[in-house]
Amino acid sequence: MTSEITLFVNPTAGRGRGARAAQPAARVLRDAGFAVRTVVGRDAPDALTRAREAVRGGTGALVAVGGDGMASLALQAVAGTEVPLGVVAVGTGNDFARATGLPVRAPVRAGRLIADALKAGSTRAVDLGRTGDRWFGSVLASGFDSRVNDRGNRMRWPTGRLRYDVAMLAELAALRPIPYLLTLDDGEPRELAATLVAVGNGPSYGGGMRMCAGARLDDGLFDITVVGECSRSTLLRVFPRVYKGTHLSHPVVTVHRARKVTLQAEGLTGYADGEPVGPLPLTAETVPGAVRVLTGGYRPLPR
Numbered sequence: 595m596t597s598e599i600t601l602f603v604n605p606t607a608g609r610g611r612g613a614r615a616a617q618p619a620a621r622v623l624r625d626a627g628f629a630v631r632t633v634v635g636r637d638a639p640d641a642l643t644r645a646r647e648a649v650r651g652g653t654g655a656l657v658a659v660g661g662d663g664m665a666s667l668a669l670q671a672v673a674g675t676e677v678p679l680g681v682v683a684v685g686t687g688n689d690f691a692r693a694t695g696l697p698v699r700a701p702v703r704a705g706r707l708i709a710d711a712l713k714a715g716s717t718r719a720v721d722l723g724r725t726g727d728r729w730f731g732s733v734l735a736s737g738f739d740s741r742v743n744d745r746g747n748r749m750r751w752p753t754g755r756l757r758y759d760v761a762m763l764a765e766l767a768a769l770r771p772i773p774y775l776l777t778l779d780d781g782e783p784r785e786l787a788a789t790l791v792a793v794g795n796g797p798s799y800g801g802g803m804r805m806c807a808g809a810r811l812d813d814g815l816f817d818i819t820v821v822g823e824c825s826r827s828t829l830l831r832v833f834p835r836v837y838k839g840t841h842l843s844h845p846v847v848t849v850h851r852a853r854k855v856t857l858q859a860e861g862l863t864g865y866a867d868g869e870p871v872g873p874l875p876l877t878a879e880t881v882p883g884a885v886r887v888l889t890g891g892y893r894p895l896p897r
Contacts, residue, residue: 645704661685737790
């Protein structure tokens with residue numbers, strides 16, 4: 595393995611934590627004997643182009659510094675290659691890092707773990723989801739949650755997290771069941787009315803919402819969580835349980851497992867790892883062992 599590695603930095607992650615975290619992480623890696631090259635793009639497409647150039651050039655590892663958005667961008671560069679991925683998780687979400695056992699908001703500890711894993715040649719092959727040419731590590735979301743994202747992204751005020759709280763209240767007021775066609779693997783399409791459908795390669799999204807709490811990164815299967823038709827009051831009662839994953843036992847929630855899923859519904863956008871991937875219909879497939887992660891001891895979650 596080459597001693598040169600690439601630090602892939604989002605300076606705006608976590609209100610500036612990305613820029614602050616890059617320096618101590620780079621220092622730890624250099625102290626461990628690695629040559630560190632830093633990549634910061636003008637915007638996301640430019641950053642991805644630069645990351646892909648580093649991967650093609652034979653970098654020893656791509657280390658994403660930021661949140662889930664940066665980790666997701668890095669996945670687009672390393673998926674399907676032999677270049678391992680490290681994550682220094684300092685964003686607001688960090689769901690992919692948590693799922694792979696990596697430390698969160700601890701850049702020095704993350705840097706040491708990555709350095710030790712590189713020296714030992716220790717990586718873990720984990721699954722990814724793919725829809726079209728887009729890879730995702732955590733969850734592909736559609737329905738109520740994606741509508742909240744759509745509305746929040748259109749709003750100019752308020753700013754920050756409050757924007758999405760306001761968007762959620764507005765979507766609650768407009769809550770209606772969504773007619774879906776859901777196709778699992780090569781089965782027949784199923785008609786259903788649902789509040790949302792989430793396709794989990796990993797267990798959580800949105801900074802710890804364990805919507806697909808039983809999903810594992812090494813079983814070659816998605817966990818597809820369907821929140822069925824429900825009232826506003828039911829949704830408000832069930833929603834807080836998402837953070838512990840106990841919502842899965844509620845009668846309105848069902849879980850399916852499949853290698854491939856097609857979601858069809860009118861007027862919905864799919865979001866993968868928190869980023870818009872396009873309107874439904876969308877087909878997602880699992881790709882076993884699609885990326886090698888420099889990991890802090892991921893263990894399969896119990897069923």
